[in-house]
Amino acid sequence: MKPDSVFKKAFNRTLQLLDEGAVDISATSENALRARIGVSRTTVRKVLGELQARGIMRISEDGATVGRNILKSDYFPDLETTSKRQHVEEQFMEWMLRGDTQPGTLINELQLARQFGVATNGVREFLIRFSRFGLIEKKQNSGWLFKGFTEAFALELFEIRVMFELRSAHLFAELPDDSPLWGELADLKTEHQRLLREIGGRFHDFSRLDNRLHRLINRAAPNRFIDDFYDVITLIFHYHYQWNKKDELQRNEAAIREHLAYIDALLSGDTHEIERTCLRHMTSARTTLVRSIQVAA
Amino acid sequence: MKPDSVFKKAFNRTLQLLDEGAVDISATSENALRARIGVSRTTVRKVLGELQARGIMRISEDGATVGRNILKSDYFPDLETTSKRQHVEEQFMEWMLRGDTQPGTLINELQLARQFGVATNGVREFLIRFSRFGLIEKKQNSGWLFKGFTEAFALELFEIRVMFELRSAHLFAELPDDSPLWGELADLKTEHQRLLREIGGRFHDFSRLDNRLHRLINRAAPNRFIDDFYDVITLIFHYHYQWNKKDELQRNEAAIREHLAYIDALLSGDTHEIERTCLRHMTSARTTLVRSIQVAA
DNA sequence: AAGTTGTTTTTTATAAGTAATATGCAAACG
DNA sequence: CGTTTGCATATTACTTATAAAAAACAACTT
Numbered sequence: 001m002k003p004d005s006v007f008k009k010a011f012n013r014t015l016q017l018l019d020e021g022a023v024d025i026s027a028t029s030e031n032a033l034r035a036r037i038g039v040s041r042t043t044v045r046k047v048l049g050e051l052q053a054r055g056i057m058r059i060s061e062d063g064a065t066v067g068r069n070i071l072k073s074d075y076f077p078d079l080e081t082t083s084k085r086q087h088v089e090e091q092f093m094e095w096m097l098r099g100d101t102q103p104g105t106l107i108n109e110l111q112l113a114r115q116f117g118v119a120t121n122g123v124r125e126f127l128i129r130f131s132r133f134g135l136i137e138k139k140q141n142s143g144w145l146f147k148g149f150t151e152a153f154a155l156e157l158f159e160i161r162v163m164f165e166l167r168s169a170h171l172f173a174e175l176p177d178d179s180p181l182w183g184e185l186a187d188l189k190t191e192h193q194r195l196l197r198e199i200g201g202r203f204h205d206f207s208r209l210d211n212r213l214h215r216l217i218n219r220a221a222p223n224r225f226i227d228d229f230y231d232v233i234t235l236i237f238h239y240h241y242q243w244n245k246k247d248e249l250q251r252n253e254a255a256i257r258e259h260l261a262y263i264d265a266l267l268s269g270d271t272h273e274i275e276r277t278c279l280r281h282m283t284s285a286r287t288t289l290v291r292s293i294q295v296a297a
Numbered sequence: 298m299k300p301d302s303v304f305k306k307a308f309n310r311t312l313q314l315l316d317e318g319a320v321d322i323s324a325t326s327e328n329a330l331r332a333r334i335g336v337s338r339t340t341v342r343k344v345l346g347e348l349q350a351r352g353i354m355r356i357s358e359d360g361a362t363v364g365r366n367i368l369k370s371d372y373f374p375d376l377e378t379t380s381k382r383q384h385v386e387e388q389f390m391e392w393m394l395r396g397d398t399q400p401g402t403l404i405n406e407l408q409l410a411r412q413f414g415v416a417t418n419g420v421r422e423f424l425i426r427f428s429r430f431g432l433i434e435k436k437q438n439s440g441w442l443f444k445g446f447t448e449a450f451a452l453e454l455f456e457i458r459v460m461f462e463l464r465s466a467h468l469f470a471e472l473p474d475d476s477p478l479w480g481e482l483a484d485l486k487t488e489h490q491r492l493l494r495e496i497g498g499r500f501h502d503f504s505r506l507d508n509r510l511h512r513l514i515n516r517a518a519p520n521r522f523i524d525d526f527y528d529v530i531t532l533i534f535h536y537h538y539q540w541n542k543k544d545e546l547q548r549n550e551a552a553i554r555e556h557l558a559y560i561d562a563l564l565s566g567d568t569h570e571i572e573r574t575c576l577r578h579m580t581s582a583r584t585t586l587v588r589s590i591q592v593a594a
Numbered sequence: 595a596a597g598t599t600g601t602t603t604t605t606t607a608t609a610a611g612t613a614a615t616a617t618g619c620a621a622a623c624g
Numbered sequence: 625c626g627t628t629t630g631c632a633t634a635t636t637a638c639t640t641a642t643a644a645a646a647a648a649c650a651a652c653t654t
Contacts, residue, residue, distance in 0.1 A: 002607045002644040006438060029598060040438075040646045045599085084608065110635055119609045120636085121418060128422055132429045134521040141303060141337075141615065141636070156520045163460055223453045224431040225526070299614040299637045326628060337616040342629090381638070407605055416639050417606080438606070438645065 009081035010039045011047045015070050018056075025057055025064045084118050088126045091116045093239040096135070096149065103148025107136060133232050149240075151290055158286040161233060162279070164226050165214070169262075169278050172220035173269050182267075184216055189263045196256050199249065206252040207241060213259055217266075244292040251288055258284060306378035307336045308344045312367050315353075322354055322361045381415050385423045388413045390536040393432070393446065400445025404433060430529050446537075448587055455583040458530060459576070461523050462511070466559075466575050469517035470566050478516060479564075485510055486560045493553050496546065503549040504538060510556055514563075534586075541589045548585055555581060 014037065017023045023033065034044045051057040051067075054074065058067040092112070095101060107127065113120040127144055130136060135153065136144045147153070175181055188209070195205060211234055218226055241248075258281040265273040311334065314320045320330065331341045348354040348364075351371065355364040389409070392398060404424065410417040424441055427433060432450065433441045444450070472478055485506070492502060508531055515523055538545075555578040562570040 001609060001642055004644060006645065031598070041599090042645055042647085046645090108635075121610095122608070124636090125422060125425055125607095128425045129428075131426075132525065134525065142617090143635075153521075156522060159520055160522045163464065167460065223456055224450075225453060225457045225529075228429065228431065229522070298612055298639060301614060303615065303637095328628070338629090339615055339617085343615090405605070419638070421606090439647090440605075 003084060005081050005083050006039060007043050007046050008076040010037050010043050011050055012075050012081055013037050014047050014051070015056075015074055018066075019070050025066060084122050085126065088116055088118055088122050089130075092123075092126060092130070096146065097239055098243055101146060103146065103150055105146045106139075106142075107144040107146055109143060132228075133235065149293060151293055154286065154289045154293055157233070157236070158282065158289070160229060162282045164229060165217070165278055165282060166275065168217045168220055168226065169266065169274050170271065172217050172266055173271060173274055175220055181216060181219060185263060185266060188213055188216065189260065189267075192256055192260050192263065196253070196260075199253050199256070203249050203252045206256060207237065210237075210255065210259070213263070240289070240292065244295075246292070246295070254284065255281070300381060302378050302380050303336060304340050304343050305373040307334050307340050308347055309372050309378055310334050311344050311348070312353075312371055315363075316367050322363060381419050382423065385413055385415055385419050386427075389420075389423060389427070393443065394536055395540055398443060400443065400447055402443040403436075403439075404441040404443055406440060429525075430532065446590060448590055451583065451586045451590055454530070454533070455579065455586070457526060459579045461526060462514070462575055462579060463572065465514045465517055465523065466563065466571050467568065469514050469563055470568060470571055472517055478513065481513055482560060482563060485513065486557065486564075489553055489557050489560065493550070493557075496550050496553070500546050500549045503553060504534065507534075507552065507556070510560070537586070537589065541592075543589070543592070551581065552578070 014023075014033070017036070018025060023036065030041050030044050030048070033047075034041045037044065048057065052059060055067045056070060056074065058065050095112070095115070109120050109123045109127070113123045116123065127136060127138075131138065131144075134147070134156070135149060136146055138144055172181070172185075191209060195202065195209060214233075215230065218230060258277070262274075262277040262281050265277040311320075311330070314333070315322060320333065327338050327341050327345070330344075331338045334341065345354065349356060352364045353367060353371065355362050392409070392412070406417050406420045406424070410420045413420065424433060424435075428435065428441075431444070431453070432446060433443055435441055469478070488506060492499065492506060511530075512527060515527060555574070559571075559574040559578050562574040
């Protein structure tokens, strides 16, 4: 059976839009709402049906009207609005990075499936998807080998990352003056500066900015393999930093400054300076990752 | 139900070993045979059981003896000795590269499953595995988009390949004199020279040599992401060249000469020359791939 | 005509089930 | 005692089944 997490998420999103006054229930067609939420009309209709059933929306001859105010309890819990796939990912990452799973451990699909409360199929699909991250390896007609979230992994990851980043940075510098990416880079600079000023309160926002900067640089000359590789980085950082809170404020503040130097170098077009600032940022990012692995071990 | 392709392959392999006289049935333990074939003892026992049932092997008080000669008809057909997974891969590659599947085509799991004679799950697992090749892309809660085996794909592939190859070649040149890889490189040179002399008869053997050379070079400084990327190259070339026979002899001969120049450069340690010969080989490989894509289109 | 809604058909995301294979344990053998 | 075999159990590689969601079709509005 397929879960109805898509519906529940769409339902919550619709409630939110209604609550914010962003959509007018009497003047919004199914199709418009569909486009807004990014879901099929079938699901939109199910949402509208539920809204009526709960009395939040009422249909009369003149069309739809608001039935009653939206309560907090109308929202489905977050857990029910995400797919099994997402749950498997989160639980696996937790099992791998936070549990004391040792390098060399054999991964058992059946056992993980029971542990995570899903069918073996879901675990298997996840592992196949996850295998490209270089942390696990399939054994023929047997399970998977966990190679370990080790220093070697971090070093290999960064060797590639540095190659790709330098390549993209150089290509970025060669963009024509009228490229819209320059404007985006300038905007990012401003956002970095603002975050630096407000660093105390919202230093968590850094990782989103980090992602945006590096993806912007990659966009100078798109290459699907580089993009895919960046997905690896994103996932690793997402989970790893989520659980590594040590010195987070200082680390992020330092990284923002490195970013700003890097951005300035890009804006200046000075090839040497670009390389220098890029490498400095890469090196410190690598050090941070390696150090946190060592601490965990 | 799980297919018994592992058993059938093991059975065929055992017949072959017996026929070659490589194993002595009366003096080989289950465990020794297991290690030899690379399969579990459970399967080995099934094989031995089948050998007895067919009268190929006989068990008496003194132990096992040969019952009768092995016939060609004793072997299981090849098709039954490979997993469904392998079949799906082959059929999908054929569908993608040989059929006139257009870029932008939406891939339908159900339809492919019916076409290939497997359950949808098998197709899905294959597609997940295949997605890292950069040719397809998942659409949320919908099918997969075939992005096309296009010139853009080939160029992006080769941009990365060149980066990785140059990196590995330089590191290879820096290997200490006593590294065993130097000997392997010298052996490969000899094999290239022999193949060049016998090129008329066995030019198909080139692709295996190609693979060995590049993987050897990567071994100078292993990086799992580079290895994984080389899997992409291997698969693409395997299928693409399997069906692109035009000028195959000339192409392979030229490539062998390029390899020899590249190997000599590596042996000489001349950094400039390494770069030059490496780039020349990469460029011509890229040209070949791009041209064959254009022909197909 | 173009957009809107109602209905039917197709496809996906997941679960459950099953024979083949791998793994683990114990008895028997040398 | 270390190796071989017999047997029981666990795990994998699949197939089949099903509700949710998407897509396609058709009728109905402006």
